[in-house]
Amino acid sequence: MPNFNMTLNKHTMPAQSPSERAKNFREVALGYDENTAVEEARRCVRCKTRPCVTGCPVGIDIPAFVGLVAEGKFEEAYEVIRAASSLPAVCGRVCAQETQCEGKCTRGIKGEPVAIGRLERFVADRHMQNASASAAAPAVGGRKVAVVGSGPAGLACAGDLAKLGYDVTVFEALHLAGGVLMYGIPEFRLPKEIVRREIAGLEALGVKFVTNAVIGQAFLLEELFEEEGFEAVFLGTGAGLPRFMNIPGENAKGVFSANEFLTRINLMKAYEPDAETPVFRAARTVVVGGGNVAMDAARCARRLGSEVTVVYRRSEAELPARREEVLHAKEEGIGFAFLTNPVEIVCDGEDNVVGVRCVGMTLGEADESGRRRPIALEGSERVIPAACVIMALGTSPNPLIARTSVGLATGPRGEILTDAEGRTSLPGVFAGGDAVTGAATVILAMGAGKTAARSIDAYLKEKPSRN
Ligand SMILES: Cc1cc2nc3c(=O)[nH]c(=O)nc-3n(C[C@H](O)[C@H](O)[C@H](O)COP(=O)(O)OP(=O)(O)OC[C@H]3O[C@@H](n4cnc5c(N)ncnc54)[C@H](O)[C@@H]3O)c2cc1C
Secondary structure (H helix, E strand, O other), X not given: OOOOOOOOOOOOOOEOOHHHHOOOOOOOEOOOOHHHHHHHHOOOOOOOOOHHHHOOOOOOOHHHHHHHHHOOOHHHHHHHHHHHOOOHHHHHHHOOHHHOHHHHOHHHHOOOOOOHHHHHHHHHHHXXXXXXXOOOOOOOOOXXXXXXXXXXHHHHHHHHHHHOOOEEEEEOOOOOOOOHHHHOOOOOOOOHHHHHHHHHHHHHOOOEEEOOOOEOOOEOHHHHHHOOOOOEEEEOXXXXXXXXXXXXXXXXXXEEEHHHHHHHHHHOOOOXXXXXXXXXXXXXXXXXXXXXXXXXXHHHHHHOOOEEEEEOOOOHHHOOOOHHHHHHHHHOOOEEEOOEEEEEEEEOOOOEEEEEEEEEEEEEEEOOOOOEEEEEOOOOOEEXXXXXXXXXXXXXXOOHHHHHOOOOOEOOOXXXXXXXXXEOOOOOEEXXXXXXXXXXXXXXXXXXXXHHHHHHHHHHHHOOOOO
């Protein structure tokens, strides 16, 4: 009979104090040490039903890896995770474990679930610290596959294809690879060194990265086949097109999409004193939205020295952001105006933002999304003072490739249409991640990239080689 740890609560993970971290961009949570990881892993009671595995979108054998951590076999635990997940150090940090694996954990029925995410992070970080530089030998002479976009979908697809012996080139529009992991999620939640190391691991497998290459502009999709000699293409172009509210004043100076604001800060390091890229530092900022993107934008603005209010039209219970991120934002001094909806950006005579006119809301019947519909309350207008407004209202897939590729079927929101195996309407063209689903999650994008890699392999095995 294993010696279980029946403590009701998760072991806490050390973190920077709120007052300290609200002034810097270093990682907030600091990770478990070996002893704490072993003790936390001993909280897993190896239940027969293994509900945590069904809660994991990529089906990691969670009881097996947690059991190995409990025995101090950390590298073996890493191998178990790695068999199903391409980016464990990333997922251990940013996955919504509370609604996935941990949300189903048997220990969560009475007390807190096992801290599966923290254990995944511990195992992945330990592996990275101790891994030798030598990786598997790169595949040479395989058939050529192009991956467009270097976010989690593209990285997962490229990695699996390289392991199968394909000659993989990733084309990325930006000057650095990593997609949202690099330009969207801030350093204090996901250190960029981790993403760089994951990419270096793929390069060691032979994957080539071509940055500053916008497909649909630098090369058309058909040119990748006809002129560049690729035999299959995976489109993992994400959903980077910001949405706005179409309210008066939205074009004023001081209004940003969350994507632009976060890209300046994360990708261009605009917060560093000698950065070439400027960023708007306002005394007061309003962030509109309630998802992870809104929390990241608010917490970045706070670190730039701003007083920040997050304006969300539903109540706190409906906030789509991860609970932990909301808690961290509150601890860092960010204010929330719930049941509040902007109707106008108020400007001065020179078109500078001076505030956001909002109306109060109440919640009515559930709409088609299952959430209660917000309804404006008459006579409830007020102006929240702000010099900067950041719109974090969701994003759509960028239409560039669909517009420049004849016959690529897309849906009403510009999403690329695929079957369950990631096949698009064009032969040899596959797609996955946010470009297909609309804005979703890292683990779902990664899973889609892996599915498409299997489909590409099956497709190429049936197709005679061009050489
Ligand atoms: C600020 C922010 C915070 C988030 N926080 C979380 C979180 O905590 N947890 C979570 O699970 N998810 C989170 N998400 C969502 C998650 O990051 C995305 O679902 C995921 O990154 C989607 O992966 P992807 O590979 O499909 O696309 P992306 O990561 O968007 O990558 C697509 C890449 O394709 C490139 N590209 C686009 N068009 C072209 C082209 N024509 N040619 C070449 N390259 C092109 C883009 O530049 C980009 O690098 C967050 C998203 C944002 C924006």
